[in-house]
Amino acid sequence: MCDAKKKSVKEFYGNLKTEDFSESLNETLQACNRPKNALPKKVREALKNVHDEVQNRYFGCGLCIPPALEGATVLDLGCGAGRDAFAISQLVCESGKVIGVDMTQELLKIGESFKEWHRQKAGQKVSNVEFKHGFIEKLDELGFSDNSVDVMISNCVICLTAVKEDVFREVARVLKPGGEIYFSDCYGNKPVSKEAQESDKLWGEGAGAMVWSELGQICEKLGLSVPYMQNASPYKFGDNVQELLGDRKFAAVTWRIIKKPQNCEKNNNGSWLATYNGGMEEICTFQLAQNIKFPKSKPILINSEIFAELQSSRYAKFFSFEKIEEIMPQQLNPFEFT
CATH class of the missing domain: 3.40.50.150 (Vaccinia Virus protein VP39)
Incomplete structure (x- = not known):
């Protein structure tokens, strides 16, 4: 200024x-x-x-x-x-x-x-x-x-x-x-x-x-x-x-x-289920953003970038995370089915 x-x-x-x-x-x-x-x-x-x-x-x-x-x-x-x-x-x-x-x-x-x-x-x-x-x-x-x-x-x-x-x-x-x-x-x-x-x-x-x-x-x-x-x-x-x-x-x-953790880009693959387990006083639904909310005990699908940010934050202790392997489309071998 x-x-x-x-x-x-x-x-x-x-x-x-x-x-x-x-x-x-x-x-x-x-x-x-x-x-x-x-x-x-x-x-x-x-x-x-x-x-x-x-x-x-x-x-x-x-x-x-x-x-x-x-x-x-x-x-x-x-x-x-x-x-x-x-x-x-x-x-x-x-x-x-x-x-x-x-x-x-x-x-x-x-x-x-x-x-x-x-x-x-x-x-x-x-x-x-x-x-x-x-x-x-x-x-x-x-x-x-x-x-x-x-x-x-x-x-x-x-x-x-x-x-x-x-x-x-x-x-x-x-x-x-x-x-x-x-x-x-x-x-x-x-x-x-x-x-x-x-x-x-x-x-x-x-x-x-x-x-x-x-x-x-x-x-x-x-x-x-x-x-x-x-x-x-x-x-x-x-x-x-x-x-x-x-x-x-x-x-x-x-x-x-x-602030993104240093390894955020390296782990930028796959998806995760994030579950808010409660613990924040009087907060039944944690709102990361208007369009990203975590009701208590309900798994919510998130991308790896949001996972890295939440996991590195002070909010991590209130969450549990489960990795969901990304399913890539591939051609099937017909001989495995005949």
Whole structure:
């Protein structure tokens, strides 16, 4: 992101509160954050246990809390004042930790000021939340080493960066093999005009979103899985800016992307039966994507690529797998049947 655009985004969010958004955009964000399915009780409680002052500085466009987080190291890209970080800190328990990265110091200061409050609320001996000031496309400058993080989350922040591929390059570097980024962001059906890109307000509200199909291309290039869509909602800007946006459509989308294991390509043959055996609290059906779901105890046919991704992930312990040999058509010898 050029320095001028970074500066404008910082200024836009530095002292912003949720009520400062336009009425139409606020309605959109509220709709995006209403879960399509009932949230597990622990997640609902964790979200309720976030201080109101932090909640008022929350600008996300989705719910970015995947299951099975106990003991995990979670990196929140663009954490803001820490709403998601503080909620997840309760779910990783004291054996895990959450690191939030943001470029807006005003928001980080709010998060820092409520660390002790949240530690006490969660009944933890020591806070397991850390905040770092920096850029999500430059995690190396913040000391994040290769293959060091179990889970990444991000909530409507990647659209604010100028070069999205730089962010995902760092995702691919820092995630452990089998680790995932579970994130929500704004996407367009086609590029916005130059005039819209140059509008600081529009950029700050999400008009810097990439075209949805570009995400898959970036993932393939960087050795990440196909983006597994969790859910999507219409994302609408105010009528007063519609002229700049023209006929372009936007959606708030939640994705899961897994870092492929190194041997993924070598084992890319055959098919597998994958059975979710339960064990994730209050999850009777594990959803890898909208179109790939695993009801408890029901074997589901998957290809070898999905098998390699699941087997290398933290979800593997909840599954059992059975190899199905690929049946190739071949000419039969008639003399074996006469």
